[in-house]
Structure formats: C-alpha cells, structure tokens
C-alpha cells in the first residue's frame with residue numbers, strides 16, 4: 685500500500701503523553717498518561733510511509749524508528765511545536781494531525797521562578813485555561829482521542845463535532861484493559877455523521893495499525 689505521492693511523504697503529526705504545568709521549578713499539575721498509544725501510532729504511521737513528527741510530553745519511551753521527535757513540557761509549548769510543524773508540511777499534501785496527548789486543560793496563572801515556600805502560598809491555586817491544541821489547529825485532517833468515564837459515545841461525538849475531526853477514537857477508561865498505562869485498548873471510532881465502529885480489546889500496537897489504515901482510507 686502507498687499513501688503518498690511519488691517521492692513525497694504526507695506529514696503525520698502525533699501528540700503524545702501528558703503535559704506538565706509548572707507552578708514553580710519543582711512542582712507541576714499533570715496526569716498519568718504514559719504516551720504508549722501515541723508512540724504506537726507514530727510507529728504505525730512511519731511503517732505505512734508517512735513522514736511522522738511526534739510531539740511528546742515527558743514520557744519514558746524510546747522514539748520509534750523513522751520518526752522525528754520534539755520534546756515539550758507544557759500545553760503552550762506543545763501548541764507552538766505543532767504549529768511550527770504544520771508550516772513545514774509539503775504544499776498540496778494536507779497533513780494528518782492525530783492528538784493522543786492528555787493535555788492539561790488548566791495551568792497555574794503564575795509560574796514562580798524560584799521554589800515556593802509554604803509561607804508564600806495561600807492554599808488557593810489560581811488557574812487559567814490552556815489552549816485547545818486540537819481545536820485551534822487548521823489545515824490538517826484531524827483525529828482526536830476521547831478517554832471518558834461517562835456518556836462515552838455522546839461526549840466523543842460532541843468533541844468530534846466541536847473540533848471538526850475526521851473521526852474520534854473513544855474509549856471508556858473505567859473498563860478493564862483500557863486507559864492510562866495499559867498495553868491494550870478497547871476503542872470505538874465515532875465519525876462526524878454519527879456512524880460508530882466498535883473494535884474488540886486489542887494491543888495498542890494493533891489499534892494503532894488499524895487507525896492508520898482507517899486514516900489512509902479517508903478522502904484527503
């Protein structure tokens with residue numbers, strides 16, 4: 685199978701892992717994302733012939749073969765990195781953007797340059813909203829992920845519409861074998877027209893290969 689024009693590879697940008705939102709040099713807000721799903725997608729994309737660019741938060745994973753990686757810490761750094769990559773995309777070949785990162789929605793309003801002392805903290809942490817990376821990016825074929833605990837498919841469908849996605853990969857993280865840190869995942873693809881496709885429990889590698897195949901079959 686060949687998903688590209690001769691001599692040119694379509695860019696596939698993948699965000700992966702958590703972001704960290706620091707309040708001082710030694711403390712941050714974050715989440716337990718390990719980046720496994722995103723790294724599996726990057727590997728599957730490279731194997732399928734895409735020019736894969738991985739934008740990774742702090743994770744303990746090796747860069748898959750053939751993948752170019754940018755490491756970031758915060759959501760705002762992730763957005764800057766994604767925008768810079770989109771500017772590099774080859775004319776006429778719309779890039780693919782797959783957002784698997786567990787981006788922190790909020791960050792501390794102020795980042796102290798020094799380690800805060802107990803006496804300097806009031807017990808209230810003021811937060812401000814982070815940018816929605818997937819929603820704010822244009823000019824790409826966009827695929828999102830929705831890890832939910834309630835109303836899984838309805839929430840996924842809302843995000844698919846609001847972020848103008850080609851499809852969204854929904855999973856119920858209350859079910860065994862899914863969610864943060866596992867080797868497996870059970871997902872349902874939700875398309876903008878309301879169509880859903882449920883896949884059985886599989887390794888994240890297998891899920892990644894099938895997602896890349898679904899993307900390659902989209903009209904771009």
Ligand code: CTP
Pocket residue numbers: 699759783784785786787788789814815816817818819827828829830831843
């Ligand atoms: N996402 C993103 N930037 C954000 C938040 C989310 O790029 N600031 C992406 C995620 O990578 C994922 C999708 O958007 O692909 C859905 O993420 P999720 O956290 O489930 O959605 P939110 O928009 O944050 O929605 P809510 O908090 O209402 O569940």
